[in-house]
Amino acid sequence: MGEIAPLACGRDAAVVWDRAEAGLPLDAHGRDCPHCSAAYAEARRLEVAVHRMAEEPVQMPAQAVEAVLGRVLETARSRIRPEEALRLDSPLGPNRLARAAAATALRAVVDAMDGMRARSCRIAQPGPDTAIDVALTVVARFGLDLAYATAQVRRTVFAAGEQALGLPVRRVDIEVVDLWEA
Amino acid sequence: MGGVTLRVADAAVASMAAAAARRVGGVVGARADLAAELVRVTISVRFGDNCRDVAEAVQRGATQTLAELAGRTALVEVTVAELVLR
């Protein structure tokens, strides 16, 4: 199924219709052919109405959008599985830091630097202590001194890990995967 | 003899732990649940405050609160679920 019956003159009706939809005129055959012309005219009439339909705004009220997003995001944020958490030291027994939260924070730290945006941030905690290895992919502004910038990112991530996360950082690997033009 | 026996339901224990967590500096939000004698407190922390230190402070606060109010010696595990930026 899916075959389109040709017009009485043998031409493909869908081709005539596509031309009408695109606002292109008929070819030499079409102009003289009553079947093509009729199909074309009918197509044009319908397309005018369809364009108006396409222009009609169809929107949820802003409150409803927020309600839907709220429900979806709450589900996304719930319960953190063991493999999704990093260990935090404490004399009262180990605590946990969601890996995704730590990665988001480190990405924000990179984003705050001029000319760089973090894409992927992978954190590994091989153990036995709580030290982490961070692997970042970043996109950078064209023309940026990459050696200098990546050294800065490295320093900043070391500091953020220690001070904000409370995790010693063992290594920070940075890969520039794309450039954007200012 | 003749003392009052205090029984505190699990849900109440969880509420107390969450309330204690919220009083710790740097904590932006907290909820707790109790599963087999382990009190799990999940918190959001203001980014910039040291997660390890805040988590430990929450553990201390919750443990102390539960001992004082509910007479429970609890094992508390804190999970920092979110770092609130800005």
Added chain:
Amino acid sequence: MSLDDLTLVVRAQEGDVRAFEALARRHQAALYRTAVRVTGDPAEAEDALQEALLDAWRHLDRFRGDAALSTWLYRLVTNRCIAALRRRRPGPAPDAGVDVAARDSPERSALLDLELAALGRAVQDLPDNLRVCWVLRELEGLGYAEIAEITGAGETAVRGRIHRARVQLAGVMRAWR
């Protein structure tokens, strides 16, 4: 700071809920609009949108960066719409559901409103599989290849469905006039 889709996707795949929120906000209007036009029912469309976004979160790992994110999201929402349509008890399709705002209109404008309403009913009367392809092409402006990816049908089948839909709609509108 506005990030491109791919950056947001990678972050969301790694559990960054804020990145996922940014994607959801960016794409929700198009997905809802499509769902309303396919189901003809704003309430069902809202459900389809919510379920599609949840599907997106749960199955982000299945999205590979080679195709456009919007194509993948369109597929999720049309799948949810088709499921909703299948659950419906047979009977007349609901009113097109798109309220054309009342206008203080001269005669011509009133006639155009009636025409739009008639077209809306005709669209809802199309067989489901024809309507899905037709909406994606005529109202969302997508190309045949993309619609084929979204529906899982071959490009030839998609062209056939759209043409049959157009023919049916043209016939209804001709009779209406």
